[in-house]
Amino acid sequence: MSDKNFYITTPIYYVNDVPHIGHAYTTIAADVLARWHKSAGEKTWFLTGTDEHGQKIQTAADARGITPQQLCDEVVQNFQRLWKTLNISNDDFIRTTEPRHEKVVQEVFRRLIEQGDIYKGEYEGWYCVPCETYVPEAQIGEGNTCPDCKRPLTKMTEETYFFKLSKYAEPLLKYYEENPDAIMPKSRYNEIVSFIKSGLRDQSVSRTTLSWGIPLPGDDKHVIYVWFDALINYLSALDFPEKGGKWETFWPVVHHLVGKDIIRFHCVIWPAMLMALGVNPPVKVFAHGWWTVEGAKMSKSVGNVVDPFEMAGLYGVDAFRYFVLREVPFGNDGDFSELAMAQRINSDLANDIGNLLSRSLQMIDKYREGNLPASYKATELDKEIEDLANATAAEMTALMDRFAFDEALKSLWNFIGRANKYIDETQPWKLGKDGEVERLDAVLRTLWESLRLAAVQVAPFMPETAANIWAQLGLAGNPLDGGRANWKWGALEAPVKIAKGSILFPRIDIEKWKAEKEKRDQEKRAAANPTAFFNFDDHEPEIEYDDFGKLEFRVALVEKVEVVPKADKLYVLHLDLGYEKRAIVSSIREFYKPEELEGKKIVVLVNLKPAKFRGVVSNGMLLAAESPDTTKEVLTLLTVMDDSIPVGSRVH
Numbered sequence: 001m002s003d004k005n006f007y008i009t010t011p012i013y014y015v016n017d018v019p020h021i022g023h024a025y026t027t028i029a030a031d032v033l034a035r036w037h038k039s040a041g042e043k044t045w046f047l048t049g050t051d052e053h054g055q056k057i058q059t060a061a062d063a064r065g066i067t068p069q070q071l072c073d074e075v076v077q078n079f080q081r082l083w084k085t086l087n088i089s090n091d092d093f094i095r096t097t098e099p100r101h102e103k104v105v106q107e108v109f110r111r112l113i114e115q116g117d118i119y120k121g122e123y124e125g126w127y128c129v130p131c132e133t134y135v136p137e138a139q140i141g142e143g144n145t146c147p148d149c150k151r152p153l154t155k156m157t158e159e160t161y162f163f164k165l166s167k168y169a170e171p172l173l174k175y176y177e178e179n180p181d182a183i184m185p186k187s188r189y190n191e192i193v194s195f196i197k198s199g200l201r202d203q204s205v206s207r208t209t210l211s212w213g214i215p216l217p218g219d220d221k222h223v224i225y226v227w228f229d230a231l232i233n234y235l236s237a238l239d240f241p242e243k244g245g246k247w248e249t250f251w252p253v254v255h256h257l258v259g260k261d262i263i264r265f266h267c268v269i270w271p272a273m274l275m276a277l278g279v280n281p282p283v284k285v286f287a288h289g290w291w292t293v294e295g296a297k298m299s300k301s302v303g304n305v306v307d308p309f310e311m312a313g314l315y316g317v318d319a320f321r322y323f324v325l326r327e328v329p330f331g332n333d334g335d336f337s338e339l340a341m342a343q344r345i346n347s348d349l350a351n352d353i354g355n356l357l358s359r360s361l362q363m364i365d366k367y368r369e370g371n372l373p374a375s376y377k378a379t380e381l382d383k384e385i386e387d388l389a390n391a392t393a394a395e396m397t398a399l400m401d402r403f404a405f406d407e408a409l410k411s412l413w414n415f416i417g418r419a420n421k422y423i424d425e426t427q428p429w430k431l432g433k434d435g436e437v438e439r440l441d442a443v444l445r446t447l448w449e450s451l452r453l454a455a456v457q458v459a460p461f462m463p464e465t466a467a468n469i470w471a472q473l474g475l476a477g478n479p480l481d482g483g484r485a486n487w488k489w490g491a492l493e494a495p496v497k498i499a500k501g502s503i504l505f506p507r508i509d510i511e512k513w514k515a516e517k518e519k520r521d522q523e524k525r526a527a528a529n530p531t532a533f534f535n536f537d538d539h540e541p542e543i544e545y546d547d548f549g550k551l552e553f554r555v556a557l558v559e560k561v562e563v564v565p566k567a568d569k570l571y572v573l574h575l576d577l578g579y580e581k582r583a584i585v586s587s588i589r590e591f592y593k594p595e596e597l598e599g600k601k602i603v604v605l606v607n608l609k610p611a612k613f614r615g616v617v618s619n620g621m622l623l624a625a626e627s628p629d630t631t632k633e634v635l636t637l638l639t640v641m642d643d644s645i646p647v648g649s650r651v652h
């Protein structure tokens with residue numbers, strides 16, 4: 001057991017949105033770090049949660065006609081379900097509407113007012129009334145308009161409480177000077193330092209324009225500003241400021257993972273708040289980049305939002321976890337491409353690690369009936385593999401300390417590649433055929449041990465895959481159970497028998513995949529923007545009044561519906577027109593069950609020349625609206641809802 005403690009957090013996510021790849025990304029990265037440090041024997045705490053107050057949530061709830069609390073209670077489940085799906089091992093989940101959090105926020109506020117770090121003042125700014133928000137000077141549009149809704153802004157003065165941020169500019173600069181690794185990557189560190197140097201203004205930390213927030217203690221006209229409230233989650237979840245609370249163990253060894261857009265909150269306001277409280281600033285804030293999707297900005301209206309549930313369902317949880325961390329250096333912006341993911345699954349997962357396992361175990365099965373040799377004599381070549389395995393573990397540890405997930409994985413894959421090459425070099429199948437028992441034993445044991453170490457190293461990234469390899473190697477328990485001691489060559493006794501199972505990652509047929517992807521994309525675009533699929537140019541030529549008069553539409557009652565044998569799209573509808581009964585044939589079978597039609601009043605063109613379909617005469621044509629979605633045809637019948645309109649009525 002190490003004497004190091006490690007606390008890792010994600011941002012708490014707003015509940016006005018469905019979880020997307022951006023949320024999944026940070027949480028997966030945090031999970032990998034939590035598992036990594038835990039298995040190194042460190043006392044680890046992993047926190048995630050949801051940010052449930054503020055204007056965004058209020059507006060989203062209003063739009064749905066429900067209370068903000070109802071919205072929070074509903075949407076929080078999407079996040080909690082996603083973390084279960086993605087195998088996230090968080091120790092706690094905090095919601096900012098929980099009493100344990102609200103209590104601490106009020107306590108912090110009270111303390112800071114008492115010591116004069118929060119004071120009452122007046123805020124003057126340009127306010128957009130429809131959007132209910134102040135617009136910062138730099139974002140004001142042409143002619144003093146709102147950058148979002150383009151309407152004119154109003155100058156407003158409001159009573160507000162301020163946090164004395166300006167007072168902390170110097171202490172912050174000093175802290176960052178002494179702790180140049182407190183913000184990573186370096187470019188973000190530089191950005192923050194120059195921002196602080198450009199001067200800090202006191203920060204407004206209360207609102208009177210909305211009620212969905214934590215009431216300000218002693219002045220409940222105000223609610224506490226959502227960011228001031230949210231940042232405190234990192235401490236409230238650890239029972240701050242309770243004596244003997246978890247925070248005494250895990251503060252300040254906190255590692256905040258955040259997106260690059262929210263570093264000012266985490267690297268300026270938050271450490272200043274902590275300094276005001278007499279608490280040390282976080283040891284590390286790491287800002288990662290943003291994902292675009294196939295070259296474009298992710299957006300609901302474009303319909304290209306990457307749904308982590310969908311990705312995990314299509315490609316597997318572990319493949320998705322692996323891909324997002326392997327594809328892009330943590331800290332850089334990246335582009336998400338499903339094709340790149342499918343290709344990586346084939347190369348890195350099916351080919352490299354998958355083949356290493358199946359080839360090795362196949363040979364242990366074939367030449368040793370699944371029994372592992374108890375001991376072996378290693379040659380120079382075998383020693384080279386052993387040395388590389390140990391060096392890889394050390395290299396990965398150093399890289400993980402720098403949050404360089406992609407490089408750590410590259411390092412591991414370099415070892416996996418070496419082990420695959422070792423099979424080609426030693427040609428165990430030849431040794432088996434030639435009866436070279438001693439050499440074969442050494443090769444098979446070297447491969448088995450290589451796989452064992454690969455499973456240990458990959459486990460934080462792909463927990464299920466690692467457990468699967470572990471079990472196939474014939475080992476009990478979990479790859480991370482034994483802690484760091486297990487990371488050394490020969491640390492565990494080899495079991496007697498392996499238990500070869502199914503292949504780890506089936507290969508994806510890229511041609512077939514491309515066709516399926518095209519279909520999925522079309523469906524998504526159609527769902528995001530159905531009218532985009534209307535062909536608004538496709539019109540009939542103008543007609544005369546007389547032409548229209550020639551069409552006789554009438555209301556008909558559907559009395560009975562029969563299927564047309566051997567025609568899976570057709571129904572015969574037996575209609576009552578009031579003055580006569582007749583049958584028409586219609587291709588609506590895939591859209592309605594007979595009982596959904598029987599008893600309905602529909603509109604029929606009754607003077608259409610009869611025609612025969614599959615041997616059945618159709619006497620007229622019913623009216624239906626056709627969906628514009630080109631990916632699948634959807635028909636909806638025109639029905640007459642008003643009971644006072646009798647069957648047989650003319651429709652003009």
Ligand code: MSP
Pocket residue numbers: 010011012013014021022023025026051230231233258259260261262289290291292298
């Ligand atoms: N509620 C605040 C955080 C408060 S923390 C005390 C918030 N929430 S958020 O839900 O809007 O965003 C959460 C995270 O998602 C941010 O770190 C943001 O950078 C990240 N991402 C949002 N879109 C993203 C991408 N397209 N790519 C990567 N991450 C992105 O901000």
